[in-house]
Amino acid sequence: MKWFTHKAVAVAGALAVGAHVGALVAVLVGSVLPDMIDTAVAHGNKRVWRRIHRQTSHWFGWYVLLILLGLMLPLQEITADFLRMVNVSFPGISRRALSEALSNDLLVWLGIGGLVHVLLDALTPMRVPLFPFGGSRRFGISLVSTGSWQEYAFLILAVGAIAMQFRQARSVFETVLHALF
């Protein structure tokens, strides 16, 4: 899948569930993170790229782990303690607000973005690894080749489906509001 597809699907999904701005940025970074890791590791070397691309970085477990860590760790307190320790402050922003902004759910959204990336790559002929380190077992379905017209059709369908969800969610919300007031 192209980076654009990864980003569009992840951000559209996050928007549909009403994610805040910080979460949108986190999901955007997460949605290209697996490929960014491969690019960084290969460092322009085509041979290395061919060997490592869509291997360890594309194991779904890492991103599930990020989500779980984000849900379990008291990151807001850890961040607040860290900011106090290094005595960092920014004019106009309280440490409390800053640690809240950098809190748990950013890690969760980063993980969701990464997971969306891996699941989308699982829809291409190359698929994704079943195990984190080596092994030839891969899983997925060969639905769309990267850059093919099928990818664009998939992109339109996926984003369209998410947009429909958004509208439906909003109309449900409006119905509830009307019922209440």
Ligand SMILES: [Zn+2]
């Ligand atoms: Zn990828």
